[in-house]
Amino acid sequence: xxxxxxxxxxxxAYQTGIAKERMExxxxxxxxxxxxxxxxxxxxxxxxxxxxxxxNVRLPAEWKRKFCKSCGTLLKPGVxxxxxxxxxxxxxxxxxxxxxxxxPSQRKAG
Numbered sequence: 079x080x081x082x083x084x085x086x087x088x089x090x091a092y093q094t095g096i097a098k099e100r101m102e103x104x105x106x107x108x109x110x111x112x113x114x115x116x117x118x119x120x121x122x123x124x125x126x127x128x129x130x131x132x133x134n135v136r137l138p139a140e141w142k143r144k145f146c147k148s149c150g151t152l153l154k155p156g157v158x159x160x161x162x163x164x165x166x167x168x169x170x171x172x173x174x175x176x177x178x179x180x181x182p183s184q185r186k187a188g
Contacts, residue, residue, distance in 0.1 A: 094135050097130070097133035098135055098138075100126075101138070102138065105138075143170075146172040166183055167183055
């Protein structure tokens with residue numbers, strides 16, 4: 079069976095698969111190292127994001143809100159970030175760089 083043609087500038091599927099695996103590994107290591115060595119954890123997040131940009135691979139959905147997009151710190155409420163609930167939104171503030179993220183709250187059906 080012939081290989082599908084890919085668009086200009088796109089990587090082969092096997093390369094993007096490897097990139098996804100490496101990103102997952104780096105993000106798991108970042109989570110493990112966050113208590114012992116926060117700088118190493120930040121570096122792992124930075125490398126995972128760089129791999130994602132190079133191979134045009136998105137971060138896994140479960141990791142999207144787990145780290146600060148400006149400094150790379152793993153966000154853990156009460157440790158590296160503060161989390162507040164306001165009417166209609168959740169507000170997360172990174173303690174390292176003071177960046178603020180606002181996420182809309184889910185509406186309850188009924």
